[in-house]
Amino acid sequence: MxxxxxxxxxxxxxxxxxxxxxxxxxxxxxxxxxxxxxxxxxxxxxxxxxxxxxxxxxxxxxxxxxxxxxxxxxxxxDLDSLRGLLTAQLADLEIRAARIEESAQRLRGLLARLAEPAMPEPEQFLATLEPLSVDVRRYLSDAQLTTITEQAAKLGSGAVERAKTEWLEVFALLRQHLLDGTPVDDPAVQELVARWREIADAFRPGDPRFEAATTALWDDNRAGMGQELDRRIGWSGPGGTAEVVDYLRKARAAGESICDEKDS
Missing domain, CATH: 1.10.1660.10 (Multidrug-efflux Transporter Regulator; Chain: A; Domain 2)
Known part of the structure; x- marks a missing residue:
């Protein structure tokens, strides 16, 4: 047939x-x-x-x-190649299932504590959330985290929500350029990079080591953070968060190169 x-x-x-x-x-x-x-x-x-x-x-x-x-x-x-891929996919799913089960166990413990008269300690809530996200304290100091929190409080909840909305808009536009194959040095892409930098600068502390720390945070956890952000945003298919961040980085590097050429 x-x-x-x-x-x-x-x-x-x-x-x-x-x-x-x-x-x-x-x-x-x-x-x-x-x-x-x-x-x-x-x-x-x-x-x-x-x-x-x-x-x-x-x-x-x-x-x-x-x-x-x-x-x-x-x-x-061939069958051997497909078998290897399916084995890797199964291993990945089993790891995710183990993480979900760990989170479920922590939540059961938290629910048991809620049955008691006293409210659980904040550390217990943080411990419950830990498996669902990256431990940023491995990368950012307490002082840096405090500065970010204070800056967000200073801006106010309204400004923070507007910044989130604009950040998502910029990210979605960058994603579309990525899918369309737009060169990273295109003026429209560079304009979006400038908007992204303005949003990020509003929350960054003055410590020059902050960007290096956040870069290391992303590089070490790219796959997991990308998938988590995709779920939160509701993205699927090509042009996931991780790919958009890679595209953004290339665009930033291209923009810096253009500036260097102008200066010289």
Missing amino acids: SERRWSIGELARASGVTVRALHHYDRICLVSPGERTPAGHRRYAEADVRRLYRVRTLCGMGLSLDEVAVVLRNAGD
Whole structure:
């Protein structure tokens, strides 16, 4: 029997990946349709569907699209390769399940304490939340954290909420430029970088070591933080938070290079 073929719309509906994402994968040669009809319409074969599965699985493990391309460049479309990928995916899910179970146990303990007359200590709430986020105290000093808190209080809750809204708007626009393949030195991208810097500067303490600390925080926890932020924002598919941050960094570096050229 001949293999089944999928149109781009059929594959999008069956896989839960948007048509825009499939177009993007095709543009960057990550997942391309194996055939085209005489009229030029895309037709995906079974091997293309398996490759799409690999891409989405690796992205789900926190790899950027560039990293996924490197992995797939050296991977074959055979049972051993697929078995290895599924084994890695299962291990990743088991780690997540263990973290969820740990969080559940802590919450059970907290609920048990709430049945008592006294309110649980703040440390218990923090301990319950710890598995769900990164321990920033490994990277930022108490003084730096206090400065951030004081600065937020000084700005007021209204200004903080407006800053969050603007930050998300800038981030979403950067994501769209990333998906569209806009060069990082494009003026529109550089304008967004300037807006992002203004928002960040409003909360940064004067300590010059702060940016180095936050950079290390992100680099050490890129995959987990990216996935957590994707869940909070409601993003899925290509152009996740981690990829947008990588794009933002490249754009910042390009902007600094442009400034250096002007100065010289």
